[in-house]
Amino acid sequence: MWQHFLLTITRGRGTLPAMNTAREFLLQSQNADGGWGYRVGAMSFVEPTAAALIALRDENTFTLSEVEGRARDFLIAHQHADGGWGIAPMDAESGWMTAWAIRALAHSGGANDAIARGAQWLLATQVLRVEESANRAQIKQLLAIDSTLRGFPWQPGDASWVQPTALAILALVAAGQRDHARVREGIEYLFDRASARGGWNVGNPWMIGKAMPVTIQDTALALSALRSVQIAASDARVIAALAFVRAASARVTTAAELTWTLVALRDWQLEIEDVRARLNALQRADGSWQGNPFITAIAMSSEM
Amino acid sequence: MRNPIENPNSKIENKLSRRAFLRLALLGAIASGAAYIAKTIEPIGLDYLRWMARGFTTQVFGSRTRVALATCATYDADVLAALARVWRDAQMPDLRGQRVVLKPNLVDFVAGYPTFTHPRVTRAVIQFAREQGARAIVVGDGSAFRRDAEAILDATGYTEMLARENVPFVDLNYDDLVSIPLKGGYAKMQKLFVARTVAEADLLISLPKLKTHHWTQLSASVKNLFGIVPGIKYGWPKNTLHVRGIQFFLAELVDSLPTRACAVVDGIVGLEGDGPIFGEAVPSGVLIAGTSLLAVDATCARLIGFDPAAIDYLNFAAWAGIGAIAESKIELAGEPRAQFARAYARPPKIE
Known part of the structure; x- marks a missing residue:
């Protein structure tokens, strides 16, 4: 009850009921194994489970609720021997999902050993990079990127991409590795992959002479990562990306895009009320956005 | 045994006879041939020979497969x-x-570029499947560049169409997973996660847009299968699959599909030049259909003036005996190909 009181005095009118029903949706949609899927009743994945744990975690209490505890147990139970996580229990190969698990465990407190092993796995992740000068020049010509920079891949051994890089940076910061060289290189990678027009996409800002479209989710996550290492708001690339987000906020219509818009604007302390109101208007009767525990959890977290 | 060279009494014949010379030459030729074969198959091993033999058998003894063409001048016509x-x-x-899964190409929406299968084509297949008594109809795709399918569905007109037809959409990037064994070994992967909706269907209908593509030259019914591979595992833009060699991975997909498949290609308005996104619209006025995805794609290639044998994934799949692409192995039905033939501008060449 006191938590609701705190919410009431810190949030705008209309937001509290939305968050309460969203919370109820997450509580009701947890699977028996402690995880969440991307749909109610679907198999559990690490990403929605981690996002739900972050969204539900009441930071004003020291102990985990039963739901939170089961979610944390799910994550810990599915950590691989190498320290990483796959996308779901059936995935035996560690990959980008490791970042999500670390973030959730760090947010929920405890599990220091699991976090440390996960961080070590991330830091040791092999990534494809091209250093041979002729190939490097060709890639520069085709894609206008520096192929020698290491970010983080979706899967070990692959090329780096924006989302796994941004998530790995957020996870490593949460694990106390903010000053690690891989984090600094990851930031360089993000700057290299920024669109000249502001913002990010999957990681190809340019393709054979044409600027590739920028997306809200990639931009929001990249901006969150930059914020986590205290890149200044006055940085020209941040300004350009936020300009893209603000311009896009007027035209995006889906719950997922509005949610990520909110994440980007909130992280940089920009005006969010209009976006918040439009997002709340899309909330379904069951308390969810898009019937999707992951999007619902991100929408809830954007209130924090 | 002593070394005969150390024995001054040994009768070593130093002079090489003609017969011995010929024998040595033959042995040398055999050794050179073996070395060449070993070098050629080195990255693959004996599978190379197995695939080559299967390919030869398919090309010589394989049966013909049918591909049909039909006129459909515009999306306003009776699709x-x-x-x-x-x-x-x-x-x-x-x-x-x-139980039918319709898999249109919804790679992305970029205003002004016909990148996606037109919703009227997908709607026609829904209505046809319903008329024919399909038990269940689902539309699904897993887009390659954006994680929010709803935005693409809205922008492409699919949200409205699917609501009107009362057909569900499954985002194959986030569907429950099934692990399928890859029987080919072409991409050196043992197994692949695919969307459960596809794996459990009775029939997968690939509904691609007829496009050029800067990586694969052609994007049609086979390349469209990238959408059944979940982004949540393989990332966006599913580059893992490119890294392993697109032609090999596409061969794996065709060869190891967990579901029977066929294709209907939206060639009413195609896309030429810098596909799969930034190409130009080409009114071609045709639907192309068949039960062999490779034969359908080979026919698409010929329609737009490309040699199927010069397209890596088709060439490899045919060489390995996964299917046939030769004209002699494809029986064309419906309206004549010449009616629709048009030389599409080629995509930029990327080595």
Whole structure:
């Protein structure tokens, strides 16, 4: 009850009921194994489970609720021997999902050993990079990127991409590795992959002479990562990306895009009320956005 | 045994006879041939020979497969009637009682570029499947660049169309997973996660847009299968699959599909030049259909003036005996190919 009181005095009118029903949706949609899927009743994945744990975690209490505890147990139970996580229990190969698990465990407190092993796995992740000068020049010509920079891949051994890089940076910061060289290189990678027009996409800002479209989710996550290492708001690339987000906020219509818009604007302390109101208007009767525990959890977290 | 060279009494014949010379030359030729073969197959091993033999057998003894073409001048025309004709002419599967997954190409929406399968084509297939007595109809795709399918569905007109037809959409990037064994070994992967909706269907209908593509030259029914591979595992833009060699991975997909498949290609308006996104619209006025995805794609290639044998994934798949792409192995039905033939501008060459 006191938590609701705190919410009431810190949030705008209309937001509290939305968050309460969203919370109820997450509580009701947890699977028996402690995880969440991307749909109610679907198999559990690490990403929605981690996002739900972050969204539900009441930071004003020291102990985990039963739901939170089961979610944390799910994550810990599915950590691989190498320290990483796959996308779901059936995935035996560690990959980008490791970042999500670390973030959730760090947010929920405890599990220091699991976090440390996960961080070590991330830091040791092999990534494809091209250093041979002729190939490097060709890639520069085709894609206008520096192929020698290491970010983080979706899967070990692959090329780096924006989302796994941004998530790995957020996870490593949460694990106390903010000053690690891989984090600094990851930031360089993000700057290299920024669109000249502001913002990010999957990681190809340019393709054979044409600027590739920028997306809200990639931009929001990249901006969150930059914020986590205290890149200044006055940085020209941040300004350009936020300009893209603000311009896009007027035209995006889906719950997922509005949610990520909110994440980007909130992280940089920009005006969010209009976006918040439009997002709340899309909330379904069951308390969810898009019937999707992951999007619902991100929408809830954007209130924090 | 002593070394005969150390024995001054040994009778070593230093002079090489003609017969011995010929024997040595023969042995040398055999050794050189073996070395060449070993070098050629080195990255693959004996599978190379197995695939080559299967390919040879398929090319020589394989049966012909049918691909049909039907006129459909515009999206405002009677697409359903054209679809019914091409379905019949291609001798496509009976849909009665089938659980059918329709897989359009919804790679992305970029204003001004016809990157996606037009919703009227997908709608016609939904209506046709319903008329034919399909038990369940689902539309699904897993887009390559954006994680929010709803935004693409809205922008492309699919949200409205699917609501009107009362057909569900499954985002194959986030569907429950099934692990399928890859029997080919072409991409050196043992297994692959695919969307459960596809794996459990009776029939997968690949509904691509007829496009050029800067990585694969052609994007049609086979490349469209990238959408059944979940982004949540393989990332966006599913580059893992490119890294392993697109032609090998596409061969794996065709060869190891967990579901029977057929294709209807939206060639009413195609895309030429810098595909799969930034190409130009080309009115081609045709639907192309068949039960062999490789034969359908080979026919698409010929329609737009490309040599199928010069397209890596088609060439490899045919060489390995996964299917046939030769004209002699494809029986064309429906309206004549010449009616639709048009030389598409080629995509930029990327080595």
